[in-house]
Amino acid sequence: MNTAPSDPIAVFGGTGQQGGAVIDALLARGAHVRALVRNPESERSQALAEREVELARIAIDDPASLAAGLQGVAAFFFMTTPESPSLPHIEEETQQGIALVDAAVTASTPYVVFSSVGGAERDSGVPHFESKRRVEEYLEKSGLPATILRPVAFMDNFAVMGPTVENGELVLRWPLPDHIPLQLIAARDIGQLSAAFLLGTAEAPGGTLEIAGDERTGSQLAAAFGEQAGLPARYEALPLEVLGDNEDGQAMFRWFAETSAYQADIDAVRAIEPTLWDFPAWLRARG
């Protein structure tokens, strides 16, 4: 399958960052997209409809709605997400993924792409990674033809957790020691890469691929912000305590700092997606 199929490609999470980027990339390649949405009347759903995306109303706890949404599709992209970092919500994330896999089995979906998280398979102990690992395992056992993409930290996090300007200087503060290089990917590239798999123009040996577009320490990230803004910039590492009672977030930043954490082969990812963004490219695009 090297051209866009005439049957739709279903996307779960199309009103969000990852699914939205998948839809952008699929539409740019001429594919017909069906977004599985819980609220077709929402502004974000309606914005998709205006771009000729078909909307299917689904409810995650209504298996018939999910299977109907997947009827006749050529392929299916899904991600999962907890409603909040609380442990009960993280447990629900696994149930969300299981419901989507079950629906794909019921609908005999020919091919599935699941966006999990980098390191899910490496016993991270991070609750919202382990919840995705359980979805991966369930998908693997389902027998569905599938590719699991494992994105590292999103560059897009810096749109909300970026630097502040203090006395004419940019100051970037994260709860991560400065010498630790952190792998990053643009949500846009999760879309580009997923589209390549959904349309059959890319393959992952073994059915899984950890995906990143850059790797930077805190000071290197601050410097990139400074260069973009034309301002001096510095990084300040914060203690984990700034995450308060967010045990999940603390576990993740501890995993970043104390282990080899994300391990994507960026050159291999760029071979699949030659326009892969590094952090300065993301900054330029986002202004």
Ligand SMILES: NC(=O)c1ccc[n+]([C@@H]2O[C@H](COP(=O)([O-])OP(=O)(O)OC[C@H]3O[C@@H](n4cnc5c(N)ncnc54)[C@H](OP(=O)(O)O)[C@@H]3O)[C@@H](O)[C@H]2O)c1
């Ligand atoms: N940020 C990072 O650095 C990073 C890195 C790797 C992995 N991740 C993972 O990425 C996930 C978040 O992805 P994202 O940023 O694309 O999320 P997002 O922008 O918050 O979007 C979430 C999407 O899921 C939909 N959704 C959520 N719950 C639903 C439900 N019960 N029924 C139907 N639709 C539902 C939302 O629909 P509505 O519009 O109706 O709300 C929205 O389309 C998390 O699991 C996170 O762990 C994040």
